[in-house]
């Protein structure tokens with residue numbers, strides 16, 4: 001049976017979006033990993049599923065899966081893409097996404113960019129989560145990273161160059177992160193401009209990581225390094241991140257792009 005999919009990206013962080021609103025699809029971690037494979041599948045940084053929302057006020061329930069088959073609570077770039085897709089399908093320019101991390105209001109801007117309210121950052125060690133009770137602003141690791149949850153676990157290293165990127169995989173699996181973690185490397189050019197590269201949990205280095213950009217700005221503000229309104233330049237493009245002092249919510253604005261649409265025979269992939 002053929003299943004249709006949307007292939008989208010936010011700044012080169014690319015997604016296969018499968019619609020489970022009409023009916024659940026036979027997806028398993030093995031099948032998700034096979035679909036995400038760059039040579040043997042469609043290829044993507046994350047596979048995203050849409051289901052009917054079950055929370056009041058939400059328009060669609062969204063789940064995010066890494067190419068290793070693991071599930072993530074949040075994905076900033078995919079959230080913008082889903083908001084754009086819902087707008088194109090229904091005309092709703094402000095859909096609310098239900099995710100494992102909570103309800104995410106979104107908004108289509110006049111210039112076509114999409115803003116997602118990524119909610120409140122969580123800075124308690126239990127919420128990241130970390131393995132032991134330590135100060136999330138200064139983890140006991142070489143390089144002195146800070147940690148935060150944006151619905152998924154992030155650590156940010158403040159660097160002057162990106163030589164440490166090669167350590168991303170080892171850091172993702174450091175025992176201090178019981179659920180593993182996304183590892184960001186941020187170079188502050190000015191308080192309003194950050195250059196960021198992210199090694200993503202379950203995916204490796206991607207062209208952009210939206211939740212990683214939110215986490216990096218939150219950690220930079222907590223360290224006194226960044227303004228609350230900061231442009232983050234990633235390999236694939238730029239995001240504007242605003243951490244509101246009034247609401248404590250983090251707003252992320254950036255592009256959402258459709259690459260192509262297609263059909264796939266899920267049964268042809270191992271389960």
Ligand SMILES: N[C@@H](CCC[C@H](N)C(=O)O)C(=O)O
Nearest residue numbers: 072075076077152209210211
């Ligand atoms: N690309 C994403 C983050 C995807 C999930 C992440 N790899 C995790 O496991 O938490 C983004 O744009 O935020």
